[in-house]
Amino acid sequence: MKSPAKSPSKSPVKGRALGLVAWLAGILFFLPIAWMALTSFHSEQDAATNPPSLAASLTLDGYRDFFGAGGGASPWPSLINSAVASVVSTLFVLVLALPASYALSIRPVKKWTDVLFFFLSTKMLPVVAGLLPLYLFAKNTGLLDNIWLLVILYTSMNLPIAVWMMQSFLSEVPKAIIEAAQIDGARLPTILARVVAPIALPGIAATSLICFIFSWNELLFARVLSGVVAQTAPVFLTGFITSQGLFLAKVCAASLVISLPVLAAGFAAQDKLVQGLSLGAVK
């Protein structure tokens, strides 16, 4: 950078070198994940050798063990719980956020920025700030270890992000179309479903994916408020925290399988991901 060189297009050697540096950085950042993937296909003995054995034969034992063939607890209930909590809470978020962001973007409410900032401020309230009362509430009402409590909490966790993201997507819907629909006598649900949703669909899809990722990843609520029945996948993973010795392949297989939905959703929403995570502030 410091050398007063010409513009990059005029120095192909330097351009190629910087491209190489970028490749190296990419490989370096990806290496731990690649190594984890390789380890997950090794036998436990091969996984635990030092120095690492690149030539060890591949096996699916790690995955078989993870899915309970080795006698351990089956991950299926926790995977299903995570799927239910993530999908249902994302649906709840959509149902609540769509009308709200519609009101905020298309028909500006008085003091609409105040309302937006209220939503944002709840995101800045740390989870631990309300965890104890929620725990006591759940315990006294018998909702402890109930997946629906997590669904409600994940909805509240993602609703602010969704409102922010979607109001920026919905502002892009031309107002004339909506007014035309209103004059034709269409009511709010019809306008949302028939006019707004189709235009803002890519944005709504990205919002949903981000809500799904956050719910799937969440640990603290799940750890405190779920137990056996409502255990989610990240809580299942915490079972490996103290795992010693010969379970490396299984740990790797478990981590990869549980991360798979998030990796898939994240790669799909790459471009919108940053916009969502920065609450719509970066386009």
Place this chain on the structure above:
Amino acid sequence: MTSTASTSTASTTAAGHTRVPTARTPGSPGRLRAWATRAPLLPALIFMVVVTQLPFVATLVISFFDWNALYPDARSFTGFANYTEVLTDPDLRKSVLTTILLTASVVIASLVIGLGLALLLDRRFRGRGLVRTLLIAPFLLVPVAAALLWKHVLYNPEYGLFNGLLHWVGGDGASQPDWISNTPLLAIEASLVWQWTPFMMLILLAGLQSRDTELIEAARMDGANNWQVFRHLTLPHLRRYLELGALLGSIYIVQNFDAVFTITSGGLGTANLPYTVYQSFYQAHENGLASAAGVLVVIGSIIIATFALRVVSSLFREEVSR
């Protein structure tokens, strides 16, 4: 930037935008129409107030009580005693310090590395899309899985990749450090920097790609070199994105629980405030103390959040006035 001394000023300036004609459709009697406009907002608003604000109020109330869950009958009002205890307890003070250290170091390191990577990826080269995808992957791993990866697969003193590489390079006599025991906080920070650098890179890349290319071309025509363009054009333009990345990163990392819980379980002086709060009610059953610590976390977050809201609102108003 200069006019947004606080969020309240931000909202008053923004109130000007609400005068934009709202009801242009013919024949709209004011009050009913205003409610019809607000109604779609209400479900979300009410839901948020009930689920997030009420529990916090309860936390605030509990923080004034001496209340151990194992002795529920001995519950009594103690005023600010819990706060005094939290603030004078050396362990808790240490966890405040740990939280600040962890957040600041992770945010700064991931921002700096993220900036470097964003600058690299802003250039055209073969396979740029693939490199970007490789770089994003760490951010997409489930946080617990990422923490497990670092704890077992990389740091493990006997068969972790780091010591494996040392062994490989240095032969049988190579040193085989116990990374987590030797440098526990650094071990957590490294894993978090690895996870958060991609996020910073994405934000800064978006910033870089929104630069005015004509301005840069003009500067080059005038003989500006790469460094001068970076220093006087790119960096000022990126400032808002750097701030945004720093503040959003802070909000998430201040609250980090997964990495601390997984890698060290809060041991070896790595307990941050969220972990301490979790531990003091989940394991020590000290409801009053945990709540007081929780309220202090909130106060700390509000301080960060005021800055965050200033930045976001300045970005936001720019967008509105566009």
